[in-house]
Amino acid sequence: MLYKISCHDNDLYFFDEGEFKRCPECNELLDKWNEDLSNTKISKRLKADISCSYDGVTVVSSRFKDVCEANELTGLNFYQLNNDYYWILPDSVIRFDSGRKGLIFEEKCSECNNYESVVGASPVVLLESSIRKGNFAKTDLEFASNDEKHPLIICDEKAYSVLSKSDLKGLLITKIEQTFN
Ligand SMILES: [Zn+2]
Numbered sequence: 001m002l003y004k005i006s007c008h009d010n011d012l013y014f015f016d017e018g019e020f021k022r023c024p025e026c027n028e029l030l031d032k033w034n035e036d037l038s039n040t041k042i043s044k045r046l047k048a049d050i051s052c053s054y055d056g057v058t059v060v061s062s063r064f065k066d067v068c069e070a071n072e073l074t075g076l077n078f079y080q081l082n083n084d085y086y087w088i089l090p091d092s093v094i095r096f097d098s099g100r101k102g103l104i105f106e107e108k109c110s111e112c113n114n115y116e117s118v119v120g121a122s123p124v125v126l127l128e129s130s131i132r133k134g135n136f137a138k139t140d141l142e143f144a145s146n147d148e149k150h151p152l153i154i155c156d157e158k159a160y161s162v163l164s165k166s167d168l169k170g171l172l173i174t175k176i177e178q179t180f181n
Contacts, residue, residue, distance in 0.1 A: 002094075002131070003160045004124055005153040006172045010051035010059060014040045014087075015147045025111035029147060033089055042083050048170025056142075056150030057087050064168055071162040075134015090136035094154055095127040098141060106145075117145040121152060124176045135159040 014037050021030040029035075037057065049061040062084040068076060078086040097103075100120070107116035121143040131137040135158050138151035154176070155163070164173055 001157050001160075002126065002129070002176045003155050003157075003173050004176055005050075005136075005155055005163075006174070007048060007050045007052050007058065007170050008172075009054060010046050010048065012040065012042065012053040012057075012059065013055055014053050014057045015055045023109060023112035023114065026107075026109040026114070026116065027146075028109060028112050028114045028116075029149075030112060032149075037079065037087055038081060040081065042081055042085050045083070046085070049168040050170045052150075055147040056144060058089075058150075058153065059085055059087050061085060061168075067162065067166045067168060073135045073159050073162060075131065075136040088153075089151075090134070090138040090153060092132050092134055092137040093140050094131060094137040096139040096141040096152070097125040097127050100125045118143050118149065119145075123178065124152060124154075125178050126154070126176065131156050 015029060018039060020035050022028060023030055046059065046061070049064045050058065052058050059081065065078050065086055075091050077089050077091060080086055103120040105115045105118055118141060131154065135156050137154045139154065142149040142151050144150060160173055163171060
């Protein structure tokens with residue numbers, strides 16, 4: 001069984017200022033997840049141990065990282081921010097069913113071939129029923145519009161069991177009902 005991890009917004013932006021690789025035609029971020037995001041300063045304590053920026057970056061506390069490490073959950077990359085926060089992204093990729101009914105790809109850019117919006121992340125329909133390596137994975141498809149686009153974060157039964165028993169604030173985990181082999 002696989003699960004989707006989600007969280008609430010934290011009012012932060014990572015990509016509103018600074019120099020990032022963007023498409024000259026549509027302004028799409030071209031190398032979003034390889035950019036250095038350590039310049040974004042988190043000036044206040046965040047209410048949650050896991051939360052999401054308005055531009056799709058998932059931020060976790062050192063408590064979240066400690067829970068993963070103490071329970072030997074692997075497959076999640078932690079990138080250091082200030083104030084003991086990290087942004088995270090899983091290593092493994094899991095395929096989302098791009099042919100699923102109701103999924104809408106809007107405004108393809110002829111220059112960079114990216115879509116302005118990908119709508120319809122719910123319900124989650126995956127083409128694989130397990131994670132190749134580690135306890136976490138990101139979907140190959142990224143959802144939402146413009147800078148907000150981000151993959152879904154998926155976890156396995158072990159991570160679900162550990163995280164749902166933890167008292168980490170802001171963590172939302174939902175079971176994925178349909179997966180195909
Ligand atoms: Zn473009």
